[in-house]
């Protein structure tokens with residue numbers, strides 16, 4: 001697998017979420033079949049699976065490299081395939097890595113409007129790291145700058161708290177009804 005700082009940042013956030021008791025699944029849009037992605041072949045099994053994965057999620061942590069002052073084209077190709085309300089009811093935490101500080105607002109001016117257009121329930125504050133803040137440590141691991149590590153901790157904790165709060169609200173809305181109280185009328 002190609003070394004990718006943004007993927008490693010995502011993995012780091014996933015591990016933090018797991019540590020807080022959440023289950024997560026990985027989805028690497030760079031690994032999806034390009035032909036199916038670019039030709040919008042909804043019958044492709046890998047694509048179908050990836051779209052179902054998003055549909056089933058309560059929250060989506062999305063990570064991208066900054067390419068030409070915006071998020072990556074492959075991410076856009078994938079987002080283009082989601083239904084118009086494909087993020088409805090979901091929390092989204094955007095992450096990005098970029099070569100310099102110059103494009104640190106790329107997530108906010110480029111990606112956030114798309115996530116909102118897809119009806120995301122709430123897009124949490126974005127987290128941007130420069131390459132200098134995400135150093136390679138050996139073959140696969142990363143060493144994070146302390147400030148970035150703290151921002152990820154904070155972002156993931158906020159996401160976790162929001163998820164738990166949302167579950168409590170939906171539990172309150174849909175309290176189980178004992179069978180003895182069920183009445184049917186025709």
Ligand SMILES: Cc1cc2nc3c(=O)[nH]c(=O)nc-3n(C[C@H](O)[C@H](O)[C@H](O)COP(=O)(O)O)c2cc1C
Pocket residue numbers: 003004005006007064065066067068069070097098099100101102103130131
């Ligand atoms: C084709 C290309 C375009 C890039 N454009 C930008 C850019 O406009 N601004 C920036 O800050 N970094 C830019 N970079 C640097 C990457 O965003 C940065 O190295 C990032 O961490 C790569 O993430 P990845 O390892 O997950 O692919 C570019 C890199 C490539 C390969």
